[in-house]
Amino acid sequence: MRRRSLLPAITLLAATLTVTTPAPSSAAPAVFTHPGVLVGTSQLDFVRDKVTTNQQPWRAAFDQMIAHPFASLSRVPKPRAVVECGSYSNPNHGCTDEREDALAAYTLSLAWYITRDNRYATKAIEIMDAWSATIRDHTNSNAPLQTAWAGSSWPRAAEIIKHVHRNWPNSGRFATMLRDVYLPEIVNGRKNTNGNWELSMMEASLGIAVFLEDRAAYDQAVSIFRTRIAAYVYLTADGPLPRTVPGSGIDTRDEIISHWHGQSTFVDGLSQETCRDFTHTGYGLAAAAHVAETARLQGQDLWGEVRERLRHAYGLHSRYQLGAEPVPSWLCGGSYKQALGPTTEVAFTALSTRLGIPMTNTQRLTERQRPAGTDKLFIAWETLTHASNPR
Template identity: 55%
Template structure:
C-alpha cells in the first residue's frame, strides 16, 4: 500500500478565491482557505516501494523539462543554456577530492571545502545535462566526480563540518539518483563505493541534526533524506523526516502557534527570553511567515530551499506535505520575505533597531511551483520575485538551476 493511502485528513474545502492580503502592514501571499494542519497530525514514513529517481526531482519532471528544452520553450531553454554555460558544468573542469575536508568558521581554514561543494554541484549539473541531452559524455563526467570523492574522502573536521557535510551530501544524492537510475554505464563496483561514502562519511553526521541555527539542521536533513532515498534506508529516512517535522514550526512562525514560535524538540529553548534570543532578538510576532533567521540576514534565511527540497522529495516518495502545515508555512514564508527582497518597507515592529539584510538567492522556484502551479494558491509576491530572478543559477553551496528543473513544472 502506498504511504499516501495511510493518512486521512478531514479538511474543509479550499475556497476558490485566492488573494494577497495585508497583515499588520505587511502583504503576505495567502489564499482564502478554511483549513490548516499541524505538524503533529502527520508522521511521514518511508514508502513501501521507493520511487527512483526520487530525490527532489522524478522521472516525470525530468521528462517534462527534456521535452520543453527540445522544442526551445521558455523559460526552460534559456535556463538549460545558462546551466551548460556555467563554470561548474565545464567539460574541462576536473574533480579535486580531499581525504579529510577541514572547514572552520566561514570556511577558515578551507581545506577541500569549496572543492567538495562545487564538485558535488558539478556532478548534479552534468547529471541533468545528460538526461536532457542524452549525451553520454555528461553522464561520464558526473560519474568522474562521484567516483573521485567516493574513493578518497574519509571525514569532515572542524567547526563547520556538519554544515559542510549537509551542503555536499544534498548535491551528491541528487546527482547520484539521476545517474544511477537513468544511465547504465556507472559500474557496480563504483556505485558500491559511492554508497559506502554516503553511508559511512555523510549519513552518520547529518542524521543527528543540529541545535545550531535552523539553516544548519535543514540542509543536514535534506542530505539525510536524499541519502536515505539513494540507499533505500527506511530507518534513516524516518529519523530524518521526524526531525524535519519538529524543525519546521521552529523555523517559520505562524500566528496559530501563539504569541511566540515553537521550539524544536530537544533544543532546550524553554523560556520566552531564550526563544527571542534564538530568533535574533525579534521580540514580537505579528505576521505569518517570519523565519528564525529573518533578523540575522536573508542569505541565511535562504535555508528555505532545503525545507522545499525535503517536501518535494517526500511528495515524490508518496507523502505530499505541501497540503498541510509544512506547505502553509512555506507559502507564508516565501511571500513574507519576497516582498522585502523586492523593496517593500520594513515595519517598525520587525527586527527593531536594525535594517533587513537582503539577499535571498535563487530560492523561489520549487515552492512557487508546488504551491501555486500544483495547488492553486495565489502567490503574487513570490511569483514576482521568481520572474525577476530567472533563470535561477547556483549559490555554489547546494542549490542549482531550479528554474530549469522546477520552474512551472507541473509534471
C-alpha cells in the same frame, strides 16, 4: 504618502514555554521511486521537451547551465581524504572543492539527461568516483553544515546516473561513502543550531536515504524535519511565541527572542533567521522545500503539512525583497540584510502551480530572478528543473 504598516496581530504577553504537538507518524515508501531526489523522471522529461523545443524560460535556463563551469567537460575533481571547514569556511581545506564538485556532478547529470550526450555522464561519474575513492571524514566546527550541503547535491546526481544512465560500475562504492562518511554526521540533526543547519542536514539525510533505500534514515529525517520546520517558521496558530525544538535548551521568552535574533514580535511567515539575514533564511526555506519535494516524489505529502508555513514565509520575505515598500519598524529594526537568493522556484511551483495557492509577491520575485542559477552551495538550476513544472 508613506504606506502605513499594520501592527502585528501577535505581541508578547508573558514568558512562554516550548510548544509541542504530536507529529504524524513518518513512513518511508514501501517501494522507493528512482530517480527520486528533488527531480523525478516525469519532471525531467517535461524539462527535456521544453528545452529541445526552445520554449522559455527553460531554454534560457538550460543555456545558462550548460555555459557554467560546473558543466565543463574538462573539469578536474579535487577530492580530499579529510575536508576541514571552520566557521564561515575558515579554514577552508577542501570545502569549496567538495561543494562545487558535488554540484558539478548534479549539473553534468542534468546535462546528460537533457542532451543524452554521454560525455556529460562520463564526467559526472568521474567526479563521483574520485570522491568516493578518497574522502573519509569532515572536521572542524562547520563539518555538519558542509556535510549537509555536499550531501544534498551528491544523491541528486547519483539517482540520475544510477537509475537512468545505469552504466556506473562504482555506484556501490559511492553508496558506501554516503552511508559511512556523510549520513552519520547529519542524520541526528543539531537541536540548538540556527534552523538552516538542521533543515539542510535533513535534506541531505532524506536524499541519501532514498539513494540507499534506507527506511530508518528516511523516517528519522522526516521526523526531525517536522519538528524543525514548525520551530523555524512562525504561524499565529503557534501561540504568542514561536515553537522551539524539544531538547534544544531554548525554553524561556528571553532565550527564544535571542534565538530569533532579537525579534520580539511575530507574524505569519516570520523565520527564526529573518533578522539574522535573508540569505540564511533562504538557505533554510530552500532546504525545507527540497525535503517536501523529495518526499512528494516518494509518495508522501509533506507539502500538505508545510504549505501554510512556506507560503507565508516566502510571501513575507519576497514582499520586502522586492523593495516596493519599506520594512516596518517592528520587523528587524526596520531593515533586512542581504538577499533571499535563488530559492523560490521549488516552493512556488509546488504551492502555486500545483496547488493553486495565490502567491503574488513570490511570483513577482521568482519571475524577476529567472533564470535562477546556483548559489554554489547546494542550490542549482531550479528554473530549469521546476519552473511551471506540473509533474
